[in-house]
Amino acid sequence: MTYNIAMVSDFFFPQPGGIESHIYQLSSKLIDRGHKVIVITHAYKGRTGVRYLTNGLKIYHVPFFIIHREATFPTVFSFFPIFRNIIIREEIEIVHGHASLSSFCHEAILHARTMGIRTVFTDHSLFGFADAASILTNKMLKFALSDIDHVICVSHTCKENTVLRASLDPLMVSVIPNAVVAENFCPRSYTPRALDYIPGSPADTRPSPVPIGPDDTITIVVISRLFYNKGTDLLIAAIPRILASNPNTRFIIAGSGPKAIDLEQMLERNVLQDKVEMLGSVRHEEVRNVMVRGHIYLHPSLTEAFGTVIVEAASCGLYVVCTRVGGIPEVLPQHMTTFAKPEEDDLVVATSKAIAALRSNKVRTDRFHDQVKMMYSWRDVAQRTERVYQGITGDISAEEFYGYYPGQAWDGSGDRVRSFALIDRLKRYYGCGVWAGKLFCLCVVIDFLIYVFLEMWFPRANIDIARSWPKKRAEDQAGLEGAAQ
Structure with missing residues (x-):
């Protein structure tokens, strides 16, 4: 089974760094495995619009206001119209966000769930619990991950940190490390x-x-x-x-x-x-x-x-x-x-x-x-990430992916697959805090109303479907994998 995947983060090339390299290498290996992958990030100096990288990896550089260390200004809703356009154009089935400090990532997860698309988040960082910046970041993370399908962390320490910060069930968090092209x-x-x-x-x-x-x-x-x-x-x-x-x-x-x-x-x-x-x-x-x-x-x-x-x-x-x-x-x-x-x-x-x-x-x-x-091998990282995609889309059974635990589920419904129904989503957000829960529910409702407005006034039929990059022939791909091994 192959998927159309959108990697979303504020942090990507030409800026150097571990997150940027992770997204590129993972995307390349997923493409090698037959999936369609695009990257959505903000515009960098000299890079705006659509670019293509090696192996047909398409990059959408969206012009947005940068506030600090290449992170975009969080607006919650203004990213939705162009995000929806890209998702429909590319026929995306899974949105995969990266980095706790990426506004694009958190907003994309919210909008994707509103559009009925499965979501995954990869956390690459550790944060504290006492200082003002960490408290704000953790509350934002709790907002974004309250309605997530699955979370990936790059180490077991990172998993413990993320589970505590976002109040997650540890069973819905996988550990998949980074790798290196030796x-x-x-x-x-x-x-x-x-x-x-x-x-x-x-x-x-x-x-x-x-x-x-x-x-x-x-x-x-x-x-x-x-x-x-x-x-x-x-x-x-x-x-x-x-x-x-x-x-x-x-x-x-x-x-x-x-x-x-x-x-x-x-x-x-x-x-x-x-x-x-x-x-x-x-x-x-x-x-x-x-x-x-x-x-x-x-x-x-x-x-x-x-x-x-x-x-x-x-x-x-x-x-x-x-x-x-x-x-x-x-x-x-x-x-x-x-x-x-x-x-x-x-x-x-x-x-x-x-x-x-x-x-x-x-x-x-x-x-x-x-x-x-x-x-360390990026091929192994891609295979394990692909298994996460199979688990959240139902291509492998919940018992095989999560393990069999009778009567347990993320939302108490007896089903480990997150429901897209608005009432179920509001129930998950409402438990995020006395005041924060109500504010989060308001954001979800507004996001849903914006989506209904966009569907009515800018119908999907008016959005052209983008042509996919030609995939390698099966025999050529098998030859490349054999040579690599």
Whole structure:
């Protein structure tokens, strides 16, 4: 069974990032599996209207007002007319939203349910419960997910966080991690013949890596947006101490953000310009070329649901030093990482331990790429996501998808499939809070009235159906999959 799917998020290329890469890679693999996939995002500088990417992936860049960090201004209803037009044009059957901070995502889920379309949400982030921003975000998330068909989280820690924030039944939340295209993140010395060898077997004739001597320079790479939540303040405090305790060490820092000025000021105060190279923003296709210049990847993030970049770093043969926060401990095995508390002193100690481990040649980083390639695959992510689509559309039984639990259901009706009836939807929203529940119900009613108005005054018969991108022949696709395996 194939589906017509719309990925909706404020965050997509050309902006670099983990969410953007996730949407692109997942969409590409779903297209390879025979599905039709489009992406709906806002207009970026120089990109407005409809664009096509590799493999026939169609992108709708909708012009909307941006307020902060590429997130659009939330209007609740103004996105509905153009969203409806796109959904009808492309004959969409499933709307898949991404990111808690995406206004497009939350509004698309609301409008899709009003139009009678199945919805899925993927959460990529962790949020707290005490500060004002988190309280507002969590209430918005509860609004969007009160009428969702299924939720996907990128780690088990992320699942626990999302279930608590949105008051969800844990059974309607699946964990599907991010992945990496291992072929795009090879170590510098990696050769195609290495794909044929089995680590530890007699046929393993790959030469051992050149040992790092006591006087050789060790390069530490940092690739991150320079924001507070990415631990930039922690990095600024730790760099002078790491360089002071480890003389034959240098840093390469790639990324941009508001904390870049603070980082540059620290370098000037400590006269470390010759020890720290700042590259600024780099495109995703350039990340590998930056990583292979180093030996250690430092990830000082304060909060992280998954951390795709550390998987990419390990795939490039870098030893990873990261903070023990969020879902990061779930991502890589212990022999690839050294963990630190999100504190300055502990980060300095952990980095020094990693440097000592590399100098003593106790860590075989040349094995990392093949191990990461076996652990993470976008093909596997696409297959598991496809199973979610099959579960919410009823193409596989509820017992097979959710497990058999007699008498249990999300809405108490005995049926795990969400009803599109307006009265049932209002019942789900009404329980969101004393005042919030009534406000949410009002929004749903207004959204329904707008939909009725659009159906009457702008009938579907007047909307042209878009032609789909030609699909690959079955025999060609089978040949490609065989070659990939």
